[in-house]
Amino acid sequence: MPKPWWKRKGLRVTLIIVIVLGGLLVIADRVAASVAEDKVATLISQEAGNQGVTMTTEPDVDMGGWPFVTQVFGGEYEQIDIYFRDITAQGVNLPELNVHASNVTAAMTDVLNGAGPVVAQSMTADARLTYDSISDTLAQTDAKVEVSADGDQLLVKSTIDVFGTQIPVTGAATIEMGENAVKVTVTQMTADGVQVPPGGEGLIQEFASGLSKEIPLPPLPYNLQLSDVKVEPDAVVLSASANEVPLV
Incomplete structure (x- = not known):
């Protein structure tokens, strides 16, 4: 019912x-x-x-x-x-x-x-x-640097002057913990699809060496320890x- x-x-x-x-x-x-x-x-x-x-x-x-x-x-x-x-x-x-x-x-x-x-x-x-902040840190006076992710490494791009010719270059870099810093190390850098003038390879490698550096980190609050x-x-x-x- x-x-x-x-x-x-x-x-x-x-x-x-x-x-x-x-x-x-x-x-x-x-x-x-x-x-x-x-x-x-x-x-x-x-x-x-x-x-x-x-x-x-x-x-x-x-x-x-x-x-x-x-x-x-x-x-x-x-x-x-x-x-x-x-x-x-x-x-x-x-x-x-x-x-x-x-x-x-x-x-x-x-x-x-x-x-x-x-x-x-x-x-x-x-x-x-951010990659923008890393790019700004690595940038040199006469050359901008663009950093992005490439798997578990970094991809580094720039354009440098080699005996009056602007040469686009691409490199790989590793990043690891240092003491109150992260260490960016450029492991290789080559010209990107263009012919390098004679003697220019040395300038490219010199440029790559200058990109390897430590990025200092601020002390973290609450005694947080980077790992x-x-x-x-x-x-x-x-x-x-x-x-x-x-x-x-």
């Missing part, structure tokens, strides 16, 4: 109320997360300044995990992602630094009041060096990590 119409209508109303309340809870949770993210971003900017790091804008902070409010009350956060852009330390610029802090502890009142401490049990980070460098299609990515790190 079918249910009376008023009972079916009551069930629909109940479902609508549940859906609406669920939506409101999601919105409230995200609003709380947004407020906390703004507070933490300001604190991190201040702490980075204390560590000698300057930036043009505050970092973007994403406090992950669901629901957020229960993490606030518990004082433990699954992960906090921090995205720095265009930071400078000791006169060296780093276009991009993405930090991922896991198992973060912070008292509810501290976060809401914009205070510390905020401590991450572990932290990983990747710093990205690896990898060539990716859009940037050179440097990996770093640290443990038991006070964010603020």
Whole structure:
């Protein structure tokens, strides 16, 4: 026997109320997360300044995990992602630094009041060096340089003057970690599809040797230690990590 119409209508109303309340809870949770993210971003900017790091804008902070409010009350956060852009330390610029802090502890009142401490049990980070920035570093006074990815190596292109003739040249380069720097080493360079004037090969090799150099890196915040460098299609990515790190 079918249910009376008023009972079916009551069930629909109940479902609508549940859906609406669920939506409101999601919105409230995200609003709380947004407020906390703004507070933490300001604190991190201040702490980075204390560590000698300057930036043009505050970092973007994403406090992950669901629901957020229960993490606030518990004082433990699954992960906090921090995205720095265009930071400078000791006169060296780093276009991009993405930090991922896991198992973060912070008292509810501290976060809401914009205070510390905020401590991450572990932290990983990747710093990205754009190919434009590497190109600018390798460029010589009389010749521009274009650097791009070529598998796990770098492809280096330029045009140089060989006895009054402009010769396009192409070379391969490796990149590896040094001490507070990355080392770019041009392993070979040849003329690109043109005949080299007699005696010009020596000038090409001299030019290639001048391109090999170290690119200094700024000290990373939070005592992050660089561990690896990898060539990716859009940037050179440097990996770093640290443990038991006070964010603020």
